[in-house]
Amino acid sequence: MDRTPFKGSWLNAIDANGRVSLPAQFRKVIAERCAGAGIENPHEFAIRKHPSDPCLQAFDPVFEAAFGAREERNAEDDDALLFARGRTSFGGLMPVGYDQKSGRMVIGAVQRRLGGIEAGEDAQLLFVGANQTFELWYPATAREFLAESAPDIVAQLEALLEEGREGRKGKGAVR
Numbered sequence: 270m271d272r273t274p275f276k277g278s279w280l281n282a283i284d285a286n287g288r289v290s291l292p293a294q295f296r297k298v299i300a301e302r303c304a305g306a307g308i309e310n311p312h313e314f315a316i317r318k319h320p321s322d323p324c325l326q327a328f329d330p331v332f333e334a335a336f337g338a339r340e341e342r343n344a345e346d347d348d349a350l351l352f353a354r355g356r357t358s359f360g361g362l363m364p365v366g367y368d369q370k371s372g373r374m375v376i377g378a379v380q381r382r383l384g385g386i387e388a389g390e391d392a393q394l395l396f397v398g399a400n401q402t403f404e405l406w407y408p409a410t411a412r413e414f415l416a417e418s419a420p421d422i423v424a425q426l427e428a429l430l431e432e433g434r435e436g437r438k439g440k441g442a443v444r
Contacts, residue, residue: 273298275398278422280408280429283394287381291372292396295403299329300369306330312369315362316376316405318383323414324397325376325384325405328362376405385410393433395426 279292303311308330319326361383367374381388386407388394395406408426415422 272401273301274400275403276400277398278425278429279396280393280426280433281396283376283386283388283392285389285392287376287378287388288373289376289394291367291374293372295396295398296367296369296372302329313364313366315364316380316384317361317363319404322404323385323410324407325380325386326399327365327403327405329402393430395429397422 275295275298277292277294279294281290281292283289299311299314303309311330313330315328316325317328363377363380365374365376365380376384376386376388376394380386384405384407386394386405393408395408395411397404397406397411408430411426412423
């Protein structure tokens with residue numbers, strides 16, 4: 270399995286319908302990892318409510334397959350455990366397709382609610398690389414939840430928010 274990590278943080282606008290752009294760097298990582306695994310045309314990933322944090326967690330197809338294989342190994346010959354782990358691990362995953370060129374995708378209303386993500390005019394979505402997965406955060410939640418455990422991400426969030434405010438004053442672009 271290609272171990273290219275998802276790294277960095279990006280802040281993108283999310284409209285009232287949940288339309289947002291997947292950062293180009295993350296699209297590039299998904300494409301590289303999938304090419305290494307022989308997966309053609311990777312224009313989809315899966316999201317779920319993070320198991321411990323108030324955000325969404327995203328899996329590319331390569332990680333999803335490796336995660337499934339690990340769950341099977343951990344359950345050994347216990348079918349009941351395998352089925353239970355399958356439901357727990359994969360029952361909450363929802364596929365999200367995206368346009369490879371623009372990165373445009375839609376985060377559904379149910380997923381936004383599970384992740385505590387608000388959408389609409391002036392709403393933003395924070396994408397955070399988390400090694401083999403990435404996370405989607407509502408900025409106010411990230412600011413509060415990550416203040417002690419990841420102050421560098423909060424500082425980057427503040428800089429991205431400030432850049433967005435400055436961009437709206439001048440060019441009108443927010444990345």
